[in-house]
Amino acid sequence: MSNIVIISGSPAVVSRSSAISKLVKDVLVTNGNKVEEIAVRNLPAEDLLYANFNSPAIQQAKALVEQADGVIIVSPVYKASYPGVLKAFLDLIPEKGLANKVVLPIATAGTIAHLLALEYAFKPLFSVLGTRDVTDGVYIVDSQVAYTEHELTFVDIEVEQRLGDAITQLQVRLQQKEAQASR
Numbered sequence: 001m002s003n004i005v006i007i008s009g010s011p012a013v014v015s016r017s018s019a020i021s022k023l024v025k026d027v028l029v030t031n032g033n034k035v036e037e038i039a040v041r042n043l044p045a046e047d048l049l050y051a052n053f054n055s056p057a058i059q060q061a062k063a064l065v066e067q068a069d070g071v072i073i074v075s076p077v078y079k080a081s082y083p084g085v086l087k088a089f090l091d092l093i094p095e096k097g098l099a100n101k102v103v104l105p106i107a108t109a110g111t112i113a114h115l116l117a118l119e120y121a122f123k124p125l126f127s128v129l130g131t132r133d134v135t136d137g138v139y140i141v142d143s144q145v146a147y148t149e150h151e152l153t154f155v156d157i158e159v160e161q162r163l164g165d166a167i168t169q170l171q172v173r174l175q176q177k178e179a180q181a182s183r
Contacts (some may be wrong), residue, residue: 001032001033001034001084002033002034002069002070002171002174002175002178003033003034003036003067003068003069003070004028004033004034004036004068004069004070004071004072004170004174005036005037005038005039005064005065005067005068005070005072005183006021006024006025006035006036006037006038006071006072006073006074007037007040007071007072007074007086007089007090008021008035008037008038008039008040008041008074008075009040009073009074009075009076009082009083009085009086009089010039010041010074010075010076010083011040011085012041012085013041013149014147014148014149015073015076015108016076016108016123016140016142016145016147017074017076017106017108018039018074018149019079019101019121019145019147019148019149019150019151019152020074020108020140020152021037021039021074021144022150022178023044023071023152023163024072024074024106024163024167024175025037026030027057027164027167028167028171031171033171034119036064036068038061038064038065038089040085040086040088040089040162043057043058043061043089044058048069048085048088048089048092049088049156051088051091051092052132053092056121058072058089058092058155062092062093062097065068065093065097065098066097068101069101069174069177069178070101070103070104070173070174071098071101071102071103071104072103072104072105072106072170073086073103073104073105073106073122074106074107074108075105075106075107075108075122076107076108076109076155077107077108077109077114077117077121080116080117080120080121081109081117081121082117082121082122082125088154090125090129093129095128095129095130096129097127097129097130098126098130098131098132099129099130099131099132100130101130101131101133102133102134102135102170102173102174102177103126103133103134104106104115104134104135104137104138104167104169104170105122105123105126105134105137105138106137106138106163106166107119107122107138107139107140108135108139108140108141108142108145108179109139109140109141110141110142111141113137115139118139119139122137126168133173133177135166135169135170135173136165136166136169137166138159138162138163138166140159140163141159143155143156144156
């Protein structure tokens, strides 16, 4: 059983990113993983804005990341990058704070035009945070899914398959790391 944290970077309560986070969490829990979720929009805005490292809410969120074997970041793409609220939280994670963790990035966007955000916005950030093991990211265009607050429906079966493959890849890598550590 792996310990996984999902960081949902959407500033909106009801969003594709939030619906995808819920679906991913449900799949991982069903497969026997321990999964915690951090919705950055629920962290105190003033603590994020002023980088209040002593905030109990920030310390609790950082502890979840620190204890995790795997980190999934689900985020909308804004202006070819991630939202500022997500960046504000990630700025509070220590440099190399994602070292020795398997990371799966999942991005949602209105158009295919920002597909390279996974490579040019997310991956450099993960590198600074010490990640050496980033799985193939999943980029989901808004028209490929339909959602409500509690349910996600795939309009495009291919993207459902890619997301399923990415979740499997994450779990396999986590199992491999666990096996290596027990040797």
